[in-house]
Amino acid sequence: MTRDQLLTAPDTALPSLRGAVAGLPPYVPGRRSAGLDIAALASNESHYEPLPAAAAAVAAAAGTMNRYPDSAAVELRERLATHLGVTAAEIAVGPGSVGVLQQIITGLCDAGDDVIFAWRSFEAYPILVELAGARPVRIPLDDAEGHDLDAMAAAVTARTKVILLCTPNNPTGVPISHECIEAFLRAVRSDILVVIDEAYVEYAEAGSGPDSLALYRQHPNVCILRTFSKAYGLAGLRVGYAVAAPAIAEGLRRTALPFAVSALAQKAAVASLDAGGEMEARVAAVRQERARMAAELEVQGWRLQPSQGNFLWIRADDHLLATLVDAFDRAGIMVRAYQGDGVRITVAAPASNDRVLRLLEAHTASTID
Structure with missing residues (x-):
């Protein structure tokens, strides 16, 4: 029997994708x-060319691309810790903030758990949630194109594991105020991880959104998610990070794909921080x-x-x-x-x-x- 005949034979069983994967909308x-x-x-993405310091760092590191990168991203985590006023134990890195978010969902959600987020928001949210076998709970935006935090709090159930707050929201650009998130955190259980996704935080005017680091220091169930893809102009290198309680950050590092952040990306990110x-x-x-x-x-x-x-x-x-x-x-x-x-x-x-x-x-x- 030829290969074509084998593939079309009525009694031939072929591998099938998981139902959650087969039904996923593509990003x-x-x-x-x-x-x-x-x-x-x-x-x-940034419409500027890469920061000169970042480009120089990549050029200098190019000769090492035959070697695996530091999977623990120690240098970058330590530099971020100094930049943010936290410890390296509180930081996890990944291939862009979306890669870190996948680590978050994978690390916290079992099949059937709920993840709450505003909609419309970042398109990858429902994809990552469904891929993990969890249930996406979309809460419509309010009339001002922002998060309806009261409705999001009301949607919390015993199955809720993660809540995603995108500020400024993508694609509407509307931020969430510090006071609103602070009140929201008081209203939800402390065993729910509240992710403050700040991919665009550098573009926000001072005071328009939350002081996420202050909220994190007050509420250990807060996780801050950021990226080098936007303002720092490293979209093509894929590097983002999370700030979370040490036990959570350690879990995120464990769920990360080994060597996912290249040595070039790590060096460029460090150089970019130095060129703030x-x-x-x-x-x-x-x-x-x-x-x-x-x-x-x-x-x-x-x-x-x-x-x-x-x-x-x-x-x-x-x-x-x-x-x-x-x-x-x-x-x-x-x-x-x-x-x-x-x-x-x-x-x-x-x-x-x-x-x-x-x-x-x-x-x-x-x-x-």
Whole structure:
């Protein structure tokens, strides 16, 4: 019997995926640029070149790529500990914050456990939860495109193991205030891990969101999740980290895929921390552009919630969304559409941002009531 006959034989049993895997929706990344005239604003990555210190560190470490990296990421964890005022025992690293989040879900959730998060929020949340066999509990955003913490607290059951708070929220850009999270933490059980996902924290104006480290010091069930992919410009190297109670952080390190964070990524992350002043100057420029774009769009008539990320969010029903996406595509501007919800536009260089503003101004009269 040939191979093709064997594969199509009615009595041939083939390996099958787990039900949880077969039913997973794929994670949809931002579309990539295919030409010089394309404005790639679909992924919330930095539009600056790598920090010079990070690029130099990668070049210097390139000759060691035949060796395995330090799986414990000792140097990076110690540098982060100094940067944050914690101990290395409280830090776990992984391939981007999404990699660390997978370690969190894997480390804390058994089949049937609940993970609560706002929706719409980061698209990987339900995927990682379902992959672990746990149950995603989506709580709709409030009218201001932010987290409805009262509804999230009311959704807690005996099965709840983890709650995810994304601030500023991706894709809406709305932060959660310190006072609101503080009250929320008093309302939920201390045996539930509350993850404060701060992938965009560097872009947030001071005081707009929580002092997560202060909350962590007050509440041992808080876990802080951050990344080097956004403001530090290391999206292509994949390195993120969590700050958690030592026992939790140790568990996250145990669930990590061995050698998942490359030596190049670790060296680049350390160098990036040492170049914090230059990173902050770049962030300030993004904030300035974000404010300029938001102000002009409001003058045009678009109704926006104030964003604290490196992106803007336009709420749109499917008809408006299709109109906008078609217009952006024809103009060579790549944005991120969320079916039934809206469109997210990454803030980039002024020239690209001006293209966005011109396009949206042209569509204001025909698409807004």
